[in-house]
Amino acid sequence: MTESSALVDVIFWVGAIAAIGASVMVVAARDVLKSAVFLAASFLAVGGIYVLLRAEFLAAVQVLIYVGAVSILIIFTIMMVRQIAGGNRSAGPFYVVTGAIAATLVSLAVIYAAYNTDWSDLDAAAASDQRVEAALTGSYASQPAPGNPKVDIIVAPATAAANSHPGVFERSTGNLGQLFIRDYVLAFEIISLVLLAALIGALVLARERRPT
Amino acid sequence: MGAHDLWLLSPQLAMAALACTALVVDLATGRSKLVLWLSLIGLVIPAALSIALWAANPADTLVFFGAASVDRFSLFFTLLFTGVAAAVIVSAEKYASRFQEQRGEFVGLILASTTGMMLLASANELITIYVSLELTALPVAALLAFLREDRSAEAGMKFLILSGVSSALLLYGLVFIFGFTGTTRLDEIFARIGDLQASGGFDSTVPFGSYGLLLGIALAISGFAFKLAAAPFQMWVPDAYEGGPTPVVAFLSVASKAAGFAVVLRILYSAFGSPELAVEWSALFAVLAVVTMTLGNLMALPQKNVKRLLGYSTISQAGFMLIGLAAVSANTSAGSLVAGPQSVVFYLAGYAFTNLAVFLGVIAITNRTNDNTIAGFAGMGRRAPVTALLLAIGLISLLGLPPTVGFMSKIFVFNAAVNSGLAWLALAGVLNSVISAYYYLRVIRAMYMEAPTSDERITLDPSLGVATGIAAFGAVLFGVAPWFLLRAAEIAVRSLSGVAGS
Numbered sequence: 001m002t003e004s005s006a007l008v009d010v011i012f013w014v015g016a017i018a019a020i021g022a023s024v025m026v027v028a029a030r031d032v033l034k035s036a037v038f039l040a041a042s043f044l045a046v047g048g049i050y051v052l053l054r055a056e057f058l059a060a061v062q063v064l065i066y067v068g069a070v071s072i073l074i075i076f077t078i079m080m081v082r083q084i085a086g087g088n089r090s091a092g093p094f095y096v097v098t099g100a101i102a103a104t105l106v107s108l109a110v111i112y113a114a115y116n117t118d119w120s121d122l123d124a125a126a127a128s129d130q131r132v133e134a135a136l137t138g139s140y141a142s143q144p145a146p147g148n149p150k151v152d153i154i155v156a157p158a159t160a161a162a163n164s165h166p167g168v169f170e171r172s173t174g175n176l177g178q179l180f181i182r183d184y185v186l187a188f189e190i191i192s193l194v195l196l197a198a199l200i201g202a203l204v205l206a207r208e209r210r211p212t
Numbered sequence: 213m214g215a216h217d218l219w220l221l222s223p224q225l226a227m228a229a230l231a232c233t234a235l236v237v238d239l240a241t242g243r244s245k246l247v248l249w250l251s252l253i254g255l256v257i258p259a260a261l262s263i264a265l266w267a268a269n270p271a272d273t274l275v276f277f278g279a280a281s282v283d284r285f286s287l288f289f290t291l292l293f294t295g296v297a298a299a300v301i302v303s304a305e306k307y308a309s310r311f312q313e314q315r316g317e318f319v320g321l322i323l324a325s326t327t328g329m330m331l332l333a334s335a336n337e338l339i340t341i342y343v344s345l346e347l348t349a350l351p352v353a354a355l356l357a358f359l360r361e362d363r364s365a366e367a368g369m370k371f372l373i374l375s376g377v378s379s380a381l382l383l384y385g386l387v388f389i390f391g392f393t394g395t396t397r398l399d400e401i402f403a404r405i406g407d408l409q410a411s412g413g414f415d416s417t418v419p420f421g422s423y424g425l426l427l428g429i430a431l432a433i434s435g436f437a438f439k440l441a442a443a444p445f446q447m448w449v450p451d452a453y454e455g456g457p458t459p460v461v462a463f464l465s466v467a468s469k470a471a472g473f474a475v476v477l478r479i480l481y482s483a484f485g486s487p488e489l490a491v492e493w494s495a496l497f498a499v500l501a502v503v504t505m506t507l508g509n510l511m512a513l514p515q516k517n518v519k520r521l522l523g524y525s526t527i528s529q530a531g532f533m534l535i536g537l538a539a540v541s542a543n544t545s546a547g548s549l550v551a552g553p554q555s556v557v558f559y560l561a562g563y564a565f566t567n568l569a570v571f572l573g574v575i576a577i578t579n580r581t582n583d584n585t586i587a588g589f590a591g592m593g594r595r596a597p598v599t600a601l602l603l604a605i606g607l608i609s610l611l612g613l614p615p616t617v618g619f620m621s622k623i624f625v626f627n628a629a630v631n632s633g634l635a636w637l638a639l640a641g642v643l644n645s646v647i648s649a650y651y652y653l654r655v656i657r658a659m660y661m662e663a664p665t666s667d668e669r670i671t672l673d674p675s676l677g678v679a680t681g682i683a684a685f686g687a688v689l690f691g692v693a694p695w696f697l698l699r700a701a702e703i704a705v706r707s708l709s710g711v712a713g714s
Contacts, residue, residue: 109427113388117424118413120394120404186279190331190343193228194350197324200235201354204317205368 238316367455382435388428485710505531573603591664
């Protein structure tokens with residue numbers, strides 16, 4: 001194991017543990033305001049993982065929108081609605097125990113499945129490591145992704161010729177933009193309708209009742 | 213992408229445009245009656261476009277880089293949703309007086325949700341499926357809370373939260389499927405799984421050939437089970453049905469369920485239609501079908517509130533439809549069996565007529581009496597003879613007695629199950645039909661055998677009467693002469709890629 005892949009490991013584990021720990025605290029904290037702050041911390045940790053995956057644009061969006069806007073909005077809302085700032089109603093022991101058992105079982109199933117599955121194109125763990133290492137040290141080359149010539153992928157120099165796995169994106173911002181207005185344009189446009197419907201639904205329910 | 217894509221997706225685009233038009237006209241004029249009738253007339257456009265596309269039957273059905281597939285399967289549902297939306301808007305005309313000033317928004321949200329359902333029926337790519345699903349669910353959550361009283365708010369809140377949880381489960385499942393196959397397009401997932409099976413990438417000792425795929429499909433099905441109102445994700449149904457405005461509940465129980473089944477059918481056959489996988493999910497749905505039917509029926513027995521009763525009834529009906537999902541050709545040596553999916557599509561269409569007749573009948577009566585209990589329906593055979601008759605026809609069809617479409621639907625579903633080697637499942641279905649007779653007949657008994665609480669006649673509103681009449685007429689017509697609808701369902705199913713024999 002080279003020095004930089006050890007570094008990748010350290011960053012990954014710090015980010016992962018921070019994300020999971022903060023998420024647990026979101027649920028466990030009694031004070032809703034504390035939950036909101038932990039939520040922001042969790043968003044931040046996930047943003048760190050995005051950086052590790054060489055999705056810098058996504059990481060920036062995560063920090064700007066989720067940490068910067070969504071969390072602040074949640075905290076503002078809590079402060080305005082004083083009644084819920086006081087505290088969370090605690091669940092009874094029955095729900096805590098059954099919830100914990102269910103969560104453990106699901107986690108075990110997910111971990112077991114994750115380790116016992118040949119994931120698509122991710123099975124070449126060594127090649128993937130090399131790519132991340134190359135990405136971190138800057139010594140990467142790019143080539144069009146197989147089967148998708150409009151998207152460039154990063155390949156480590158040693159495997160540049162032979163590597164056929166679509167992996168880490170170079171210029172993730174540009175590629176993301178292309179995906180938005182090409183392959184996923186329909187989903188992208190449907191989202192605007194979803195937002196319109198949500199806006200109108202919220203307006204109707206929030207409008208003050210007129211006396212009949 | 214070009215004019216061809218826009219032409220193929222024109223029913224959905226027309227519906228989205230209609231939703232926006234309804235909102236703008238409401239904002240500009242403030243005359244809700246105008247919005248209501250304008251929308252009803254406007255619904256002719258997406259319906260006509262669907263029929264035109266069905267007739268044209270273009271060879272290249274994929275649009276927007278494979279994100280959606282406008283085949284006859286999707287067009288069948290597009291037309292169905294348009295019809296249901298029309299019926300719901302008509303039924304809301306009188307009911308909506310309880311919405312105060314917000315009838316225009318009501319129509320706009322119904323149309324927005326319908327757009328989502330139409331997109332869902334054609335979506336051919338996981339992300340598009342997820343976004344379309346949100347577009348169907350979000351407006352419904354707001355609509356359920358439209359009465360703005362405690363029960364209604366509770367219904368909307370429960371629906372919103374549980375819909376969010378089920379979406380999270382679904383997304384988690386979709387992530388596993390994407391991670392395993394490396395693509396979000398259903399046809400590419402199908403091809404990728406075929407490659408893996410050919411190259412020995414599947415472990416035959418593991419269900420679905422791989423733990424990742426097993427978990428992905430299980431989580432995705434759990435997410436969809438919420439939309440279908442299938443066990444074990446049915447717990448939101450009774451509360452939402454009892455508290456929500458009745459027209460919205462009718463929309464939810466007919467259109468939302470049909471949209472859920474449409475997308476599940478497409479995913480199962482277009483992405484996971486290979487015989488090895490079909491055997492696995494067939495077993496899964498067989499179990500789900502029995503649990504859902506039985507649970508819905510047993511819980512319905514002690515109910516006293518008609519809307520709550522219909523909530524449990526919709527769960528048990530979902531169980532019957534799941535039997536059709538379990539009936540796959542891979543269970544038998546016969547190479548081609550479209551009967552399973554065909555019976556589901558037929559059941560959904562028949563159920564739309566049946567359940568609309570029931571709900572519109574309930575709306576017509578409760579609009580006056582404001583009493584949702586079964587006791588409140590006592591003597592309606594005398595107080596509102598026409599409405600009671602139409603409502604009774606709907607209930608008999610739900611129960612599955614001839615000469616109604618409910619009877620035919622059950623025959624076809626059970627027949628498909630027997631033909632695919634699941635005779636025990638058909639037997640469980642028959643037993644459940646017998647149990648369901650108790651609570652459906654109880655409402656009819658109250659209407660015809662019990663003395664009315666008052667002598668006041670309940671006249672039927674003309675527009676609502678016409679809509680209820682059409683629904684009940686359809687329920688009888690397709691029970692006496694099901695061949696036209698059965699043929700349409702077969703053509704629709706055969707156009708779905710991955711269905712055996714196509």
